[in-house]
Amino acid sequence: xxxxxxxxxxxxxxxxxxxxxxxxxxxxxxxxxxxxxxxxxxxxxxxxxxxxxxxxxxxxxxxxxxxxxxxxxxxxxxxxxxxxxxxxxxxxxxxxxxxxxxxxxxxxxxxxxxxxxxxxxxxxxxxxxxxxxxxxxxxxxxxxxxxxxxxxxxxxxxxxxxxxxxxxxxxxxxxxxxxxxxxxxxxxxxxxxxxxxxxxxxxxxxxxxxxxxxxxxxxxxxxxxxxxxxxxxxxxxxxxxxxxxxxxxxxxxxxxxxxxxxxxxxxxxxxxxxxxxxxxxxxxxxxxxxxxxxxxxxxxxxxxxxxxxxxxxxxxxxxxxxxxxxxxxxxxxxxxxxxxxxxxxxxxxxxxxxxxxxxxxxxxxxxxxx
Amino acid sequence: xxxxxxxxxxxxxxxxxxxxxxxxxxxxxxxxxxxxxxxxxxxxxxxxxxxxxxxxxxxxxxxxxxxxxxxxxxxxxxxxxxxxxxxxxxxxxxxxxxxxxxxxxxxxxxxxxxxxxxxxxxxxxxxxxxxxxxxxxxxxxxxxxxxxxxxxxxxxxxxxxxxxxxxxxxxxxxxxxxxxxxxxxxxxxxxxxxxxxxxxxxxxxxxxxxxxxxxxxxxxxxxxxxxxxxxxxxxxxxxxxxxxxxxxxxxxxxxxxxxxxxxxxxxxxxxxxxxxxxxxxxxxxxxxxxxxxxxxxxxxxxxxxxxxxxxxxxxxxxxxxxxxxxxxxxxxxxxxx
Amino acid sequence: xxxxxxxxxxxxxxxxxxxxxxxxxxxxxxxxxxxxxxxxxxxxxxxxxxxxxxxxxxxxxxxxxxxxxxxxxxxxxxxxxxxxxxxxxxxxxxxxxxxxxxxxxxxxxxxxxxxxxxxxxxxxxxxxxxxxxxxxxxxxxxxxxxxxxxxxxxxxxxxxxxxxxxxxxxxxxxxxxxxxxxxxxxxxxxxxxxxxxxxxxxxxxxxxxxxxxxxxxxxxxxxxxxxxxxxxxxxxxxxxxxxxxxxxxxxxxxxxxxxxxxxxxxxxxxxxxxxxxxxxxxx
Numbered sequence: 001x002x003x004x005x006x007x008x009x010x011x012x013x014x015x016x017x018x019x020x021x022x023x024x025x026x027x028x029x030x031x032x033x034x035x036x037x038x039x040x041x042x043x044x045x046x047x048x049x050x051x052x053x054x055x056x057x058x059x060x061x062x063x064x065x066x067x068x069x070x071x072x073x074x075x076x077x078x079x080x081x082x083x084x085x086x087x088x089x090x091x092x093x094x095x096x097x098x099x100x101x102x103x104x105x106x107x108x109x110x111x112x113x114x115x116x117x118x119x120x121x122x123x124x125x126x127x128x129x130x131x132x133x134x135x136x137x138x139x140x141x142x143x144x145x146x147x148x149x150x151x152x153x154x155x156x157x158x159x160x161x162x163x164x165x166x167x168x169x170x171x172x173x174x175x176x177x178x179x180x181x182x183x184x185x186x187x188x189x190x191x192x193x194x195x196x197x198x199x200x201x202x203x204x205x206x207x208x209x210x211x212x213x214x215x216x217x218x219x220x221x222x223x224x225x226x227x228x229x230x231x232x233x234x235x236x237x238x239x240x241x242x243x244x245x246x247x248x249x250x251x252x253x254x255x256x257x258x259x260x261x262x263x264x265x266x267x268x269x270x271x272x273x274x275x276x277x278x279x280x281x282x283x284x285x286x287x288x289x290x291x292x293x294x295x296x297x298x299x300x301x302x303x304x305x306x307x308x309x310x311x312x313x314x315x316x317x318x319x320x321x322x323x324x325x326x327x328x329x330x331x332x333x334x335x336x337x338x339x340x341x342x343x344x345x346x347x348x349x350x351x352x353x354x355x356x357x358x359x360x361x362x363x364x365x366x367x368x369x370x
Numbered sequence: 371x372x373x374x375x376x377x378x379x380x381x382x383x384x385x386x387x388x389x390x391x392x393x394x395x396x397x398x399x400x401x402x403x404x405x406x407x408x409x410x411x412x413x414x415x416x417x418x419x420x421x422x423x424x425x426x427x428x429x430x431x432x433x434x435x436x437x438x439x440x441x442x443x444x445x446x447x448x449x450x451x452x453x454x455x456x457x458x459x460x461x462x463x464x465x466x467x468x469x470x471x472x473x474x475x476x477x478x479x480x481x482x483x484x485x486x487x488x489x490x491x492x493x494x495x496x497x498x499x500x501x502x503x504x505x506x507x508x509x510x511x512x513x514x515x516x517x518x519x520x521x522x523x524x525x526x527x528x529x530x531x532x533x534x535x536x537x538x539x540x541x542x543x544x545x546x547x548x549x550x551x552x553x554x555x556x557x558x559x560x561x562x563x564x565x566x567x568x569x570x571x572x573x574x575x576x577x578x579x580x581x582x583x584x585x586x587x588x589x590x591x592x593x594x595x596x597x598x599x600x601x602x603x604x605x606x607x608x609x610x611x612x613x614x615x616x617x618x619x620x621x622x623x624x625x626x627x628x629x630x631x632x633x634x635x636x637x638x639x640x641x642x643x644x645x646x647x648x649x650x651x652x653x654x655x656x657x658x659x660x661x662x663x664x665x666x667x668x669x670x671x672x673x674x675x676x677x678x679x680x681x682x683x684x685x686x687x688x689x690x691x692x693x694x695x696x697x698x699x700x701x702x703x704x705x706x707x
Numbered sequence: 708x709x710x711x712x713x714x715x716x717x718x719x720x721x722x723x724x725x726x727x728x729x730x731x732x733x734x735x736x737x738x739x740x741x742x743x744x745x746x747x748x749x750x751x752x753x754x755x756x757x758x759x760x761x762x763x764x765x766x767x768x769x770x771x772x773x774x775x776x777x778x779x780x781x782x783x784x785x786x787x788x789x790x791x792x793x794x795x796x797x798x799x800x801x802x803x804x805x806x807x808x809x810x811x812x813x814x815x816x817x818x819x820x821x822x823x824x825x826x827x828x829x830x831x832x833x834x835x836x837x838x839x840x841x842x843x844x845x846x847x848x849x850x851x852x853x854x855x856x857x858x859x860x861x862x863x864x865x866x867x868x869x870x871x872x873x874x875x876x877x878x879x880x881x882x883x884x885x886x887x888x889x890x891x892x893x894x895x896x897x898x899x900x901x902x903x904x905x906x907x908x909x910x911x912x913x914x915x916x917x918x919x920x921x922x923x924x925x926x927x928x929x930x931x932x933x934x935x936x937x938x939x940x941x942x943x944x945x946x947x948x949x950x951x952x953x954x955x956x957x958x959x960x961x962x963x964x965x966x967x968x969x970x971x972x973x974x975x976x977x978x979x980x981x982x983x984x985x986x987x988x989x990x
Binding site: 053054139154212236341342 | 387388473486487488490491493494495496498499500501508510511512513514515516518519522523597617618619621
C-alpha cells in the first residue's frame with residue numbers, strides 16, 4: 001500500500017452500501033475539505049480583526065495602507081502616517097502573534113490530552129508554564145528586564161525557567177528508560193505548586209508598583225516583538241507542531257492505552273518522550289513570549305474533537321487553526337472593549353470561552369468520553 | 371548500514387529548536403546593533419515637517435536606565451505615563467505640551483481633560499496615534515515588553531526614577547532642561563529644596579516619636595527600609611517602627627506592633643475616603659498602644675506620598691505636621707490640596 | 708520432513724512486579740517462575756488456571772507488552788528482545804480482556820488501527836493514510852466478526868460484546884501469525900461465543916494461525932484447543948492434550964475442588980461438570 005494513496009471510490013463501491021466510509025473514517029478528501037474551510041476562516045478572521053483596536057481605522061484606509069506598503073517595499077519607520085505605524089507595527093504583529101500563540105497552545109493541548117489519556121489535560125499541567133513564569137518574575141524582580149541593551153531579556157529568562165522545569169520534571173519522572181504517565185502528572189502538579197508559591201513570595205517582597213507590572217504580564221500579554229523575532233518564533237512553533245503532527249497516527253493508538261499501543265507496534269516510551277519534550281519546549285516558548293493565557297489549550301481541543309472526531313491526523317491541524325482564530329478574536333475583544341485600557345487576554349479567553357464550551361456540551365450529548 | 375533517517379531527524383529537530391530559541395532571544399540585540407547605522411542614530415521617531423531651528427543645539431540626555439536619548443530639537447508633544455510625571459510637567463509650565471496622560475493623572479485638574487493612554491497596560495495604538503515627540507515613563511511601573519515595543523517603534527522614551535527627595539528635585543531640573551524650560555525647572559526645584567531645608571530646620575534635634583504607617587490593614591503591611599515612604603518618615607523627624615524590617619514592604623504581625631508601641635499611626639487614604647469606622651474600631655481594641663491611648667490616628671492623602679513629583683513637599687509637610695504637631699501654628703500649615 | 712519451527716520457544720521465563728523501577732514499591736513476589744514450554748506453529752493453546760496464576764502476565768510477555776525478568780522468548784526462532792515493536796506486531800496480535808476507550812473512535816477507525824504495523828515507513832513520522840489493502844483487510848476482519856454493520860458507530864455506542872468483537876477484528880486486521888486472546892468469550896452471548904470459537908478454528912485451519920488463549924471456560928478450552936497448559940502460582944503445572952490435562956486429579960490439585968469429568972458425547976473430549984447439589988454437602 002503506497003503512502004498517501006487516496007481511497008479509490010470504485011474499490012470501495014461494494015462497501016459503501018453497508019456503511020458510509022466518509023462518516024466512519026477520516027479520509028483524505030475529508031481532511032482536505034475541513035482544512036480548506038478552516039484556512040479560509042482563519043484568513044477571514046485575521047483580516048477582519050485588523051479593523052479592531054483602540055484607534056479606529058476604516059477599511060478603505062487599511063487597504064490603502066497595504067497598497068502603500070506593497071508599493072514601497074519594506075516600510076520605513078520614519079513614515080509619518082500614524083495609522084500606518086499602528087496597523088503595520090502595532091496591530092498586525094499582534095494579530096500574527098495571537099494566531100501563533102493560540103494555535104500552539106491548542107496543538108500542545110491535543111498532544112498532552114493524548115499523552116495523558118485525559119481530555120482535561122492542558123499545556124500548563126506539566127509545570128513548565130509556572131517555571132517560565134517564575135523566570136519572568138525573577139527577571140522583573142531583579143529589574144533585568146528593563147536595562148539598556150537587554151530589553152529582550154525577559155523572554156530569555158522566562159524560557160530558561162521553562163527549560164529548567166522541563167529538566168526537573170523529566171528527571172523526576174523518567175526511570176530506567178520509562179516515562180510513566182502518572183509520575184509525570186504528579187511531578188507537574190508538585191512543580192506547579194512550588195513555583196506558584198515562589199512567584200507569590202516574589203510578589204510579596206517586590207515593590208508594589210513593580211509587582212503590579214509583573215502580575216499584569218503574567219495575566220497574558222500579546223505585545224509582539226518585531227518581525228524578525230516573529231519570524232523566528234514562527235519557525236520554532238512550526239517545527240514543534242510538525243513534530244507533533246508527524247506522530248498523529250501513533251497518537252491515535254496511544255489513546256487506547258499503553259499495552260494496546262505496544263501490541264499494535266507503537267514504540268510507546270519513545271513516543272511519550274517525544275511528545276513530552278516537544279510539548280514542553282513549545283509551552284515554555286509560548287509562555288515566555290506571552291505570559292499565561294489559559295483555557296485555550298484545554299478547551300479548544302475538546303470543542304474541535306466534538307466536531308471533527310478524535311483522529312489526530314485531522315484533530316491536530318484543525319485545533320491549531322481554531323485555537324489561532326479563537327485567540328485572535330479574544331485579543332480583538334481585549335483591546336477594543338475598554339479602550340484605551342486593555343483587558344488581559346487570559347481573562348477574555350476564559351470569560352468568552354467558558355459559556356461557549358458549556359453550550360457545546362449541552363447541545364451535543366455523548367461528545368465526551370464515558 | 372547508515373543510521374536510518376527516522377532515527378536522525380528527531381535529535382536534529384531538537385537541536386534545531388534550541389538553536390532557534392537562542393536565536394530568537396538574542397536577535398533583538400543583534401538588530402539593535404545593526405540599527406546603529408549613522409542614518410538611524412537619531413532617535414527621532416515621528417516628527418512632522420517642523421522647521422529646523424538653527425539656534426538650537428542638539429542635545430543628548432541620559433535617562434535613569436543609562437539609555438542615551440538624543441534630541442535634535444525640543445520635544446513638543448509629550449506623553450506622560452505616570453501621575454508624578456504629569457504633575458512635574460504641569461509644575462514647570464509645560465501643561466499645554468502634554469498630549470497624553472494616564473487615567474490616574476488627576477492633578478492639576480486640567481490634566482484630567484487630556485487624552486488617556488492607560489497606566490498599567492499602556493495602549494500602544496493610542497500612543498502612536500498621538501504622535502508624541504517624547505514619552506516619559508517611570509522606571510518602576512514600565513513593563514519591559516512595553517518598553518521594548520516603544521523602542522522598536524522608534525518612539526523616544528525617557529525613563530525617570532527618583533529614589534530620594536533630592537532625586538525628585540534633580541529630575542525636575544533635568545526635565546526642565548530637556549524640554550527647553552531650564553529656568554522654570556530650576557525654579558521649581560529650588561523652591562522644593564528651600565522648603566525641605568525649612569522642614570529640616572524645624573525638626574532638627576527633636577525627639578523622634580515612633581510612627582506606624584499602615585499601608586494595608588488586612589493583612590497589616592507597612593513600609594520598611596528601602597522604601598520611599600520610610601525615608602520620608604525619617605526625614606519628617608519620625609522613627610518608623612518597621613525600621614529594622616527585612617524588606618521594603620514587610621508584613622507585620624500584631625505582636626511586633628504591640629512590642630514597638632507606636633505613638634502615631636498614619637493611614638493613607640484616597641481622595642474622598644477617610645479612615646473608615648471599622649478600621650478605627652479594629653485598632654481601638656489594642657488599647658495598650660500609645661497611639662490608641664492618645665487617639666493619634668491620622669490620615670494623609672496617599673497621592674501626596676506616592677507620587678515622586680513636586681507635591682512631595684506637601685506630603686512631607688503634612689507628615690511633619692502629624693508627627694510634630696507642636697511645631698506648627700495655624701499660619702505655617704499648608705492646605706492639603 | 709523437517710518440522711516447522713515453533714511459534715514460541717520459552718525458556719526459564721520469569722517475571723515479577725516492582726523490579727522495573729518505574730513501578731512503585733518493593734519487588735513483589737514472582738508472578739511467573741521458570742516457565743519453559745513451546746507453542747507449536749499452527750496450534751491452538753489454551754492457558755488455564757485459577758486467578759493469580761500468571762496467565763495474563765504470560766500472555767503479555769508473549770506479545771512483548773511487558774519485559775521478562777529472567778529467561779528468553781523466541782518468536783519463530785528469533786529472540787523477541789532483539790525485535791522492534793513493529794516487527795513483533797506484524798507477527799503477533801493481542802486482544803485484551805477489557806479496553807477503556809477514552810475518545811470516541813468509530814468501529815472502522817478502531818479496526819483500521821490494526822493496520823498500523825503494516826504502514827509505509829520512513830516518510831513523515833508515523834503520519835499516513837490508509838490504502839485500499841488496509842480498507843479491504845479491515846472490512847474482511849469486520850465481516851468475519853460480524854461487526855461490519857456497525858462500522859460508522861462510535862465505539863462507545865455499542866454493547867460490550869460488540870466492542871469485544873471489534874477488538875478481535877482489529878487483531879485479525881493485523882494479519883498476525885499468532886493471536887493472543889485474554890478471555891475472549893467473557894462478555895459474549897452464547898451464539899457469539901460459539902462463533903468466535905468457530906472463527907478461530909477456521910483461521911487456524913485455513914491460514915495456520917497459531918492461537919494462545921487465556922480462559923476460565925474449561926469446556927471451551929477442552930473442545931477447541933489442541934493443547935492446554937494448566938498453571939498454578941506462576942508455574943507450569945501440566946501441559947498436554949485435553950485428555951492429559953482435564954483430569955479430576957489435575958483439576959483438584961490446581962483449583963482445589965472436586966468436579967465431575969466425563970466425555971462430551973459428540974467429540975469424545977473431556978467435559979467438566981460442576982458438582983450437583985448433593986455432592987457439595989460433604990466435608
